[in-house]
Amino acid sequence: MRKNKSVLLSVPYILWMVAFTLIPLCVVGYYALTDPDTGAFTLDNIRDLEMYMPVLGQSVLYSLISAALCLLLGYPVAYYIAHRTPVMQKILYMLVMLPMCMSFLLRTLAWVGLLQDTGIINNFLDWIGVGRIQLIRTPGAVILGMVYNYLPYMILPLYATLVKIDNRLIEAAEDLGCNSLQTFTKVILPLSVPGIFSGITMVFVPAVSTFYISQKLGGTDTVLIGDLIERLFKQGDNPNLGAVLSLVLMALVLVCTGIMNRLGKDEEGGVIV
Amino acid sequence: MSKELIRLRDLTMEFDGERILDGINLYINDHEFLTLLGPSGCGKTTTLRIIGGFLTPTEGTVVFDGECINDVPPYKRQINTVFQRYALFPHLNVFDNIAFGLRVAKMPKEEIEQRVNHMLEVVSLKGYGHRNVSSLSGGQQQRVAIARALVNEPKVLLLDEPLGALDLRLRKDMQNELKRIQQATGITFVYVTHDQEEALSMSDTVVVMDKGRIQQIGKPEDIYNEPKNAFVADFIGESNILDGIMLADYKVKFFGRTFTCVDAGFEPNEPVDVVIRPEDIDIVEPDQGHLVGTVTGITFKGLNYDIIVEFKGFKWLIQTTDFHPVGAVIGIRLNPEDIHIMHKSEYSGMFGDYSSYSAEYDELTEDAGDEEE
Numbered sequence: 001m002r003k004n005k006s007v008l009l010s011v012p013y014i015l016w017m018v019a020f021t022l023i024p025l026c027v028v029g030y031y032a033l034t035d036p037d038t039g040a041f042t043l044d045n046i047r048d049l050e051m052y053m054p055v056l057g058q059s060v061l062y063s064l065i066s067a068a069l070c071l072l073l074g075y076p077v078a079y080y081i082a083h084r085t086p087v088m089q090k091i092l093y094m095l096v097m098l099p100m101c102m103s104f105l106l107r108t109l110a111w112v113g114l115l116q117d118t119g120i121i122n123n124f125l126d127w128i129g130v131g132r133i134q135l136i137r138t139p140g141a142v143i144l145g146m147v148y149n150y151l152p153y154m155i156l157p158l159y160a161t162l163v164k165i166d167n168r169l170i171e172a173a174e175d176l177g178c179n180s181l182q183t184f185t186k187v188i189l190p191l192s193v194p195g196i197f198s199g200i201t202m203v204f205v206p207a208v209s210t211f212y213i214s215q216k217l218g219g220t221d222t223v224l225i226g227d228l229i230e231r232l233f234k235q236g237d238n239p240n241l242g243a244v245l246s247l248v249l250m251a252l253v254l255v256c257t258g259i260m261n262r263l264g265k266d267e268e269g270g271v272i273v
Numbered sequence: 274m275s276k277e278l279i280r281l282r283d284l285t286m287e288f289d290g291e292r293i294l295d296g297i298n299l300y301i302n303d304h305e306f307l308t309l310l311g312p313s314g315c316g317k318t319t320t321l322r323i324i325g326g327f328l329t330p331t332e333g334t335v336v337f338d339g340e341c342i343n344d345v346p347p348y349k350r351q352i353n354t355v356f357q358r359y360a361l362f363p364h365l366n367v368f369d370n371i372a373f374g375l376r377v378a379k380m381p382k383e384e385i386e387q388r389v390n391h392m393l394e395v396v397s398l399k400g401y402g403h404r405n406v407s408s409l410s411g412g413q414q415q416r417v418a419i420a421r422a423l424v425n426e427p428k429v430l431l432l433d434e435p436l437g438a439l440d441l442r443l444r445k446d447m448q449n450e451l452k453r454i455q456q457a458t459g460i461t462f463v464y465v466t467h468d469q470e471e472a473l474s475m476s477d478t479v480v481v482m483d484k485g486r487i488q489q490i491g492k493p494e495d496i497y498n499e500p501k502n503a504f505v506a507d508f509i510g511e512s513n514i515l516d517g518i519m520l521a522d523y524k525v526k527f528f529g530r531t532f533t534c535v536d537a538g539f540e541p542n543e544p545v546d547v548v549i550r551p552e553d554i555d556i557v558e559p560d561q562g563h564l565v566g567t568v569t570g571i572t573f574k575g576l577n578y579d580i581i582v583e584f585k586g587f588k589w590l591i592q593t594t595d596f597h598p599v600g601a602v603i604g605i606r607l608n609p610e611d612i613h614i615m616h617k618s619e620y621s622g623m624f625g626d627y628s629s630y631s632a633e634y635d636e637l638t639e640d641a642g643d644e645e646e
Binding site: 168171173177193 | 325346356361373374377
């Protein structure tokens with residue numbers, strides 16, 4: 001009896017998922033395998049994928065670079081927060097979360113104001129006599145946008161992992177002859193591996209599918225797969241090809257998450273994805 | 274006597290204005306098994322952590338082998354620690370846990386292998402090298418923790434309530450094991466516990482602590498037989514503690530009666546605490562007794578009965594193998610060597626009265642010293 005009731009509780013969610021995830025997914029699958037003009041079954045769309053491979057590669061590359069930069073920037077911050085007093089930890093945690101309370105679009109637009117040719121930074125550089133330099137519409141600007149927007153997603157899981165490491169383990173390492181660098185490389189770093197994988201996944205997944213950042217901060221040569229999908233659907237060019245690309249992106253994300261989960265699993269503690 | 278290895282001089286420790294240690298002076302000899310014994314919050318773990326280098330004393334010095342090591346970080350000290358609840362590295366297997374210190378010291382691979390394998394044998398974990406530490410039982414994890422510390426052949430091994438999480442049976446086995454390892458290796462052990470029986474059975478020297486101060490230092494027998502104050506008398510074993518007057522050397526008066534004792538060197542008519550161990554009291558017929566009392570409670574303890582006997586409103590604990598029902602009137606005799614005299618101290622009057630004694634008493638004291646930070 002109890003079991004039946006608990007199934008009932010999940011019915012609304014199941015209905016929701018079927019209506020707004022499963023059915024749309026089937027529609028996407030249908031589009032992917034049909035001809036844009038005739039609606040007949042075809043594999044042409046998949047064949048057309050080949051010419052978009054460079055865009056896909058570029059998306060993966062930018063996202064990996066962003067994830068790596070987030071890790072380099074985020075780890076020390078997470079480590080710092082994890083070693084403060086509980087009250088201080090809460091305050092710093094809030095500060096990390098704070099930018100996420102503001103609209104993602106607004107935050108990206110703010111970077112446009114900073115980086116554009118007549119933006120604040122260039123005006124300043126011009127004023128001090130350096131002259132204006134190309135900041136916006138560069139790969140660097142796109143990666144900057146990704147790092148800026150997704151850094152909290154790296155810091156939070158890292159912090160969650162680091163704060164759980166028993167201080168006795170650190171003392172034990174010191175007791176057994178480790179200086180602080182050795183303590184870090186031999187104990188803290190290995191024990192924070194689940195947080196690292198979790199953070200990389202949480203930065204990589206949204207970064208690889210983003211379109212807004214590259215549209216606002218990137219140029220014509222920094223088109224990412226997300227932009228492409230958006231354009232194919234929105235401008236009515238070829239929703240069928242867009243559907244194929246969406247599925248490819250989904251597969252990519254699933255594979256990456258799977259790999260990260262598998263790698264993180266060998267270590268103690270779960271991966272937050 | 275072997276040479277002095279560690280000396281703590283006037284150690285004071287304060288956390289947030291609270292005094293945790295208050296003038297600790299102690300020396301530890303090479304090859305000694307020394308136990309810091311005391312209730313929760315007495316400062317024993319703090320003292321151990323200062324020796325280990327995890328805390329810097331507010332005042333005072335730690336001298337190791339003739340040199341002040343106050344500012345020497347833990348990793349440069351020839352001291353290893355067995356932590357409370359083991360602190361094994363969860364990302365390493367048993368072998369790698371034990372090899373950790375040797376690898377940090379960049380020892381050749383063959384030698385590491387040889388020493389770790391030898392250590393696994395010493396702690397009876399041969400063949401467990403590849404096992405994940407989280408798959409081990411508490412007792413096995415305990416032995417890995419000991420092996421991980423001992424394999425570095427430290428001058429001193431610090432043990433912070435290492436057997437606290439084990440059940441009674443395993444604890445007894447591990448006590449013997451630790452004593453055996455200590456004697457075989459000759460390494461100085463500094464052992465922290467709140468379990469008086471553990472302290473008495475394992476140690477060469479027992480240091481009884483309370484309120485951040487050392488109450489008494491001595492051999493287990495001396496601590497038990499010649500407690501310095503009411504706290505020690507009560508904490509180590511059971512004691513009946515009475516107010517008395519030392520009339521002269523070897524003459525003490527309590528309960529309106531003068532007894533012969535073996536203590537001397539007190540001021541004439543000095544008020545003193547008189548300790549009488551419950552197992553030292555002889556029960557006789559009422560007409561032959563020095564004192565006559567009425568049994569008010571009896572608890573079967575397996576080895577003996579604990580009976581509570583009321584003498585003129587003061588209740589004593591007496592241990593006897595004979596059954597005396599509640600309400601029975603009995604006499605007791607006290608031989609001179611059964612009476613131990615102590616100077617009055619801040620603890621006088623706080624312990625040794627069994628008026629509120631109940632069977633739960635033991636359980637309460639068992640729980641008292643679980644955790645100390």
